[in-house]
Amino acid sequence: MDPLSPEAVRAGSLIDGIPAESVPCTDRGLAYGDGLFETIALIDGQPRHWQRHLARLRRGGERLRIPCPGDETWQQDLGLILSTAATAQAVIKLILTRGSGPRGYAPTVGMPPRRILQMTPWPGMAGDTLARVILCRTPLARSPLLAGLKHLNRLEQVLAADEVAHAGAQEGLMLDTESELVTGTRGNVFLLMNGSLHTPTLEQSGVEGIMREVLLEVASALGFPVILRRLTLEDLERCEGVALTNSVRGLQVVQVLDLPSGRRRLAESKLLDLREALRRRHLAP
Numbered sequence: 001m002d003p004l005s006p007e008a009v010r011a012g013s014l015i016d017g018i019p020a021e022s023v024p025c026t027d028r029g030l031a032y033g034d035g036l037f038e039t040i041a042l043i044d045g046q047p048r049h050w051q052r053h054l055a056r057l058r059r060g061g062e063r064l065r066i067p068c069p070g071d072e073t074w075q076q077d078l079g080l081i082l083s084t085a086a087t088a089q090a091v092i093k094l095i096l097t098r099g100s101g102p103r104g105y106a107p108t109v110g111m112p113p114r115r116i117l118q119m120t121p122w123p124g125m126a127g128d129t130l131a132r133v134i135l136c137r138t139p140l141a142r143s144p145l146l147a148g149l150k151h152l153n154r155l156e157q158v159l160a161a162d163e164v165a166h167a168g169a170q171e172g173l174m175l176d177t178e179s180e181l182v183t184g185t186r187g188n189v190f191l192l193m194n195g196s197l198h199t200p201t202l203e204q205s206g207v208e209g210i211m212r213e214v215l216l217e218v219a220s221a222l223g224f225p226v227i228l229r230r231l232t233l234e235d236l237e238r239c240e241g242v243a244l245t246n247s248v249r250g251l252q253v254v255q256v257l258d259l260p261s262g263r264r265r266l267a268e269s270k271l272l273d274l275r276e277a278l279r280r281r282h283l284a285p
Helices: 028-032 050-064 071-082 155-167 210-221 233-238 269-282
Strands: 013-015 035-043 090-097 114-121 133-135 171-175 180-184 188-193 196-199 226-228 241-246 250-254 256-259 262-265
Touching (some): 028 090, 050 210, 071 114, 133 155, 155 171, 210 226, 210 241, 210 269
Parallel strands (some): 133 256
Antiparallel strands (some): 188 241, 241 250
16 A cells, blocks of 8 residues: 555554554654653644644753754644545644664664654543542652653553543542642643632643643633642632643533542632633634
8 A cells, every 4th residue: 555545644643754553662752751742632624723732842842852843844744634534623643752762761863753643533521521520649750850841751640540530530630749739630720719710830740731821821811810839739628619721622620529638519600701711712723
């Protein structure tokens, strides 16, 4: 089969611009998690916040010293996938690894990076609310060098997500090793307190999410106060509401939060206007 034929492209993934579904076992993303990724919502055939995602990927590449392909290269890959897409709504994932090299942590000078673009079906679970969210036991390690990056090392989130699945919940919140609130397993967290939104600073760990970035802009435009600060379990105990954001789901409001002290039913109404404003912004390319 011609690697660039429509039948090959329908496999749903490109590796260095060629339809394929596997990488060499020498790839450093596989061996060490040495790379970055972006998860992008494809809605009505358009990738949402495409330029924001590419900008974050470039910033991450600069910090990890991984050469990042130019925007036009990613755009060509996207166009090839979309040219044979059978759906207008899907999830696009970009992965950038340092590439393949010999065994050992130290990268080889001049190693060409590897780029991967995947398109997967839109997730079946949808909705604007999260019926039940738990506090996970799995802590996030502090690592200022990697804080904010969407790097490939996600084992803490994998273990926390396993907790969520076993608990029969929809999502989980994660504290760091100093018991500060950082994130959900798959998105940024916001607390509603005294008419203001409070969200972690992410100086020590966590991911600077694209939807978090958009929400901060939307809230500012609406005159809705947002405070970036360190948050604790005590803040979770006394907040009025909780919302989580990510690039696929947008903003989801938590209905019930399970904490060590017991179950809390949270207020939703004050977050609804903000959610609608964010949805309108999220639907814009």
